[in-house]
Amino acid sequence: MEKDLIKLSIEHGIAHVCLNRPSKINALSYDMFIAIDKVIKQLASDKRVNAVILSGAEGNFCSGLDVKSVASSPSKAIKLLFKWLPGNANLAQRVSIGWQRLPIPVIAVLEGCCYGGGTQIALGADIRIASAECKLSIMEAKWGLVPDMAGLVALRQIIPKDKALLLTYSADILTAQQALELGMITQISDKPHEAAVALAHKIMCTSPDANAAIKLSINRSWTGSIRSLLARESLSQIRLLMGKNRVIAAIRQTKTPDKSYVSRQSWW
Known part of the structure; x- marks a missing residue:
């Protein structure tokens, strides 16, 4: 090789x-x-x-x-x-x-x-x-x-x-x-x-969890059905709301711009 x-x-x-x-x-x-x-x-x-x-x-x-x-x-x-x-x-x-x-x-x-x-x-x-x-x-x-x-x-x-x-x-x-x-x-x-x-x-200034969810949603929903798109958006949002990086993203916007994100969730 x-x-x-x-x-x-x-x-x-x-x-x-x-x-x-x-x-x-x-x-x-x-x-x-x-x-x-x-x-x-x-x-x-x-x-x-x-x-x-x-x-x-x-x-x-x-x-x-x-x-x-x-x-x-x-x-x-x-x-x-x-x-x-x-x-x-x-x-x-x-x-x-x-x-x-x-x-x-x-x-x-x-x-x-x-x-x-x-x-x-x-x-x-x-x-x-x-x-x-x-x-x-x-x-x-x-x-x-x-x-x-x-x-x-x-x-x-x-x-x-x-x-x-x-x-x-x-x-x-x-x-x-x-x-x-x-x-x-x-x-x-x-x-x-x-x-x-x-x-x-x-x-990388945005949440790695959000980026993973966005990529998953757009790639799978671009040519998919409207029903699957709506379901995927809702499920992804629930997971993001429950995750640490969503809280960190809010802190970065309001208090500490350089606060580090934690490792992303498993999305795939």
Whole structure:
């Protein structure tokens, strides 16, 4: 297995996750899928972490699937796609949808290439901040493939169906400005990593329990029924009202702005 494919550091409650295969423009090998999946599982169980910043090494986010690497081993391709039940997420899908399933805000920093599988991973983040020169593409059709890494879970919520079909059929490469106009990215910044850090600190001023509940409610209710939305909001609010962090949030607003939150509840 290749070493140090993912760099992880945790500073002041912020997890910095960096895709680290710069010699291949951070392309996704089988080992890299394993490494990303492992980091997501690690973050899910670490209640010290209240925000995640996801980036790529040396000025690129990810150039997509390393087709040669994966195709050279049929057994690895099978492991990548295998699942016990059709509705479960396989390894290829977990590296995208896994970020959505974390009870933590996830901010992706997009620079340079963000193609194919890289775009699928980026779509798993809650917020995407891109540099002006970043290029994005849903590129799988060029290889005779369908996008199968669960990026559609987010894509169907942020752009119209005809636009999604057009981008996927054509495999066109988008500029950051085009992606912003479509809604695929949240904002463009001259210093996207610094912008992400500033946003993470801003988010961490609010209760980690509230952030977890907000992410759960919005992700599950966005395309769900009104009845399930109403039930989820009410149940989440009751849990928040009973928690310590709700009291701390009120204290921070009225008495002690720097009072620390306690570890978040288990929401997922």
